Amino acid sequence: MMLSPPPPLYPCSLSLCFRPNPHNHRLHVLTQPDSGCSPFMPNQVAVIMDGNRRWARSRGLMPEAGYLAGARSLKLFVNLCCNWGIRVVTVFAFSSDNWLRPKAEVDFLMRLLESALKDEVAYMLREDIKLSVIGDSSKLPKSLKEFITYAETTTENNSGLNLVIAINYSGKNDIVQACQSIARKVKDGLVDPEEINEFMIENELGTHPDPHPDLLIRTSGEVRVSNFFLWQLSYTELYFTESLWPDFGEDEFLHALRAFQHRLRRYGR
Numbered sequence: 001m002m003l004s005p006p007p008p009l010y011p012c013s014l015s016l017c018f019r020p021n022p023h024n025h026r027l028h029v030l031t032q033p034d035s036g037c038s039p040f041m042p043n044q045v046a047v048i049m050d051g052n053r054r055w056a057r058s059r060g061l062m063p064e065a066g067y068l069a070g071a072r073s074l075k076l077f078v079n080l081c082c083n084w085g086i087r088v089v090t091v092f093a094f095s096s097d098n099w100l101r102p103k104a105e106v107d108f109l110m111r112l113l114e115s116a117l118k119d120e121v122a123y124m125l126r127e128d129i130k131l132s133v134i135g136d137s138s139k140l141p142k143s144l145k146e147f148i149t150y151a152e153t154t155t156e157n158n159s160g161l162n163l164v165i166a167i168n169y170s171g172k173n174d175i176v177q178a179c180q181s182i183a184r185k186v187k188d189g190l191v192d193p194e195e196i197n198e199f200m201i202e203n204e205l206g207t208h209p210d211p212h213p214d215l216l217i218r219t220s221g222e223v224r225v226s227n228f229f230l231w232q233l234s235y236t237e238l239y240f241t242e243s244l245w246p247d248f249g250e251d252e253f254l255h256a257l258r259a260f261q262h263r264l265r266r267y268g269r
Contacts, residue, residue: 049219051244
């Protein structure tokens with residue numbers, strides 16, 4: 001039985017109302033490959049959305065204000081990806097390590113995630129966006145888990161942008177659970193240990209069957225991957241920026257894409 005989405009948790013609208021101009025003259029650099037450089041647009045982009053709390057502190061605001069501003073930046077980012085032909089976007093929304101933050105902050109993040117999903121299902125249907133959520137859902141609030149199931153089911157036949165949200169995700173745990181799954185198959189006699197290879201492990205990862213990211217963007221000046229996609233980033237181009245996530249807009253994204261265009265991707269050759 002299909003559930004009807006409950007009303008938004010917040011009176012303020014978080015809907016994706018900003019529509020960048022796809023004919024922007026600055027985009028010509030993104031549609032022409034440069035000689036000897038990477039393909040002109042990445043198929044999959046992953047983002048570590050860092051700096052929301054610092055953005056709030058720098059303005060004398062509570063952390064919640066930074067997360068709300070970050071949500072608006074994510075909506076703009078998704079819109080740009082839709083307009084520019086990027087096929088898969090994965091965003092690191094909540095790490096398994098983030099449970100160590102103050103309870104009030106974590107509770108707010110859980111409510112914000114649920115509210116944002118509820119606000120955006122209609123948009124995703126209209127724009128042909130498919131939603132996928134990866135990570136360990138066992139610790140998530142029941143209402144959030146239920147709405148994730150509803151949103152994934154509602155958008156599963158969409159064929160446009162695939163928006164993947166990592167919630168309570170750990171790169172280490174993803175590899176561990178993949179190995180545990182294969183170990184069970186070995187125990188049951190379905191797989192010989194000699195048959196185990198990287199393709200078998202990859203098929204058990206939470207991101208399967210999505211391709212590996214071509215480009216990883218991390219904001220806020222931190223230069224590390226912080227337990228995100230430890231397997232999947234083996235040949236990903238990394239882009240780090242000092243910009244805090246709420247300030248990451250169209251111009252910053254263009255800088256990242258131009259940098260990607262000028263990377264020579266050899267894959268070990």
